[in-house]
Amino acid sequence: MLTIGDARLTLxxxxxxxxxxxxxxxxxxxTLWSKLVSCDAANRCRYSTRCLVIxxxxxxxxxxxxxxxxxxxxxxxxxxxxxxxxxxxxxGEVGLSPDDVDTVVMTHLHFDHSGGTTRRTASGGIEPxxxxxxxxxxxREWEDATHPHERNRASYLPENIAPLGEAGLxxxxxxxxxIAPGVRVIPTPGHTAGHxxxxxxxxxxxxxxxxxxxxxxxxxxxxxxxMAYDLExxxxxxxxxxxxxxxxxxxxxxxxxxxxxxxxxxxxxxKDGGFVVRELxxx
Ligand SMILES: [Zn+2]
Numbered sequence: 001m002l003t004i005g006d007a008r009l010t011l012x013x014x015x016x017x018x019x020x021x022x023x024x025x026x027x028x029x030x031t032l033w034s035k036l037v038s039c040d041a042a043n044r045c046r047y048s049t050r051c052l053v054i055x056x057x058x059x060x061x062x063x064x065x066x067x068x069x070x071x072x073x074x075x076x077x078x079x080x081x082x083x084x085x086x087x088x089x090x091x092g093e094v095g096l097s098p099d100d101v102d103t104v105v106m107t108h109l110h111f112d113h114s115g116g117t118t119r120r121t122a123s124g125g126i127e128p129x130x131x132x133x134x135x136x137x138x139x140r141e142w143e144d145a146t147h148p149h150e151r152n153r154a155s156y157l158p159e160n161i162a163p164l165g166e167a168g169l170x171x172x173x174x175x176x177x178x179i180a181p182g183v184r185v186i187p188t189p190g191h192t193a194g195h196x197x198x199x200x201x202x203x204x205x206x207x208x209x210x211x212x213x214x215x216x217x218x219x220x221x222x223x224x225x226x227m228a229y230d231l232e233x234x235x236x237x238x239x240x241x242x243x244x245x246x247x248x249x250x251x252x253x254x255x256x257x258x259x260x261x262x263x264x265x266x267x268x269x270x271k272d273g274g275f276v277v278r279e280l281x282x283x
Contacts, residue, residue, distance in 0.1 A: 014066025
């Protein structure tokens with residue numbers, strides 16, 4: 001648990017999964033990334049799906065919902081998911097239930113961020129997990145997720161997305177928006193065009209940034225380390241440059257969603273002008 005101004009931040013473990021090491025490191029050759037990140041015989045690296053609970057002014061905001069527990073066996077095998085970890089169980093570990101959450105924010109709607117928003121019913125249907133929460137995503141993200149193409153279709157699974165719209169639980173943001181006192185979503189395009197990050201804290205005070213897939217792990221702080229999954233990798237690079245410049249100038253704590261070893265840290269600029277991690281922080 002960590003306090004940023006009036007906000008209490010608690011990390012929640014949404015479970016781990018595996019993704020192709022090459023895809024995760026984009027144009028960075030394996031000879032370089034394999035010195036820092038280990039992979040299995042199928043070239044997959046293990047990643048967490050870290051979620052964040054923000055409690056402020058009597059409100060409870062959940063950022064991200066993990067992979068959820070709806071995967072069929074074939075996909076569980078492909079993504080190395082060796083557990084059925086529902087976000088409800090993860091929240092239970094910190095004394096909360098889905099009904100305690102009044103706002104769910106997803107940085108984007110790929111399955112490893114939105115999978116926990118819905119669950120199967122006993123009769124085989126699908127229902128929202130957070131029945132009293134508004135679900136905040138960028139309008140652009142919603143439009144892309146509901147009109148996928150061949151490149152992103154495997155990431156946008158209708159069972160994670162459509163029930164939210166049908167239940168009227170969506171709040172679509174058009175750019176930056178304050179979603180709770182001192183909690184803002186800010187557009188951070190590149191991984192997807194409608195990707196957003198979550199900035200916590202007041203201007204001039206301490207601030208924390210939940211990055212989402214702008215930089216999924218600490219090694220991705222390096223500007224050229226951009227995932228091959230990103231739809232617009234050069235845009236991710238510029239998003240990182242602008243975001244990390246602010247993070248260094250204002251000493252933000254940045255939180256990584258997929259790093260299995262490091263939860264958060266503070267950044268600095270090295271002698272070559274690149275961004276590096278200055279300090280690791282446990283939340
Ligand atoms: Zn992701």
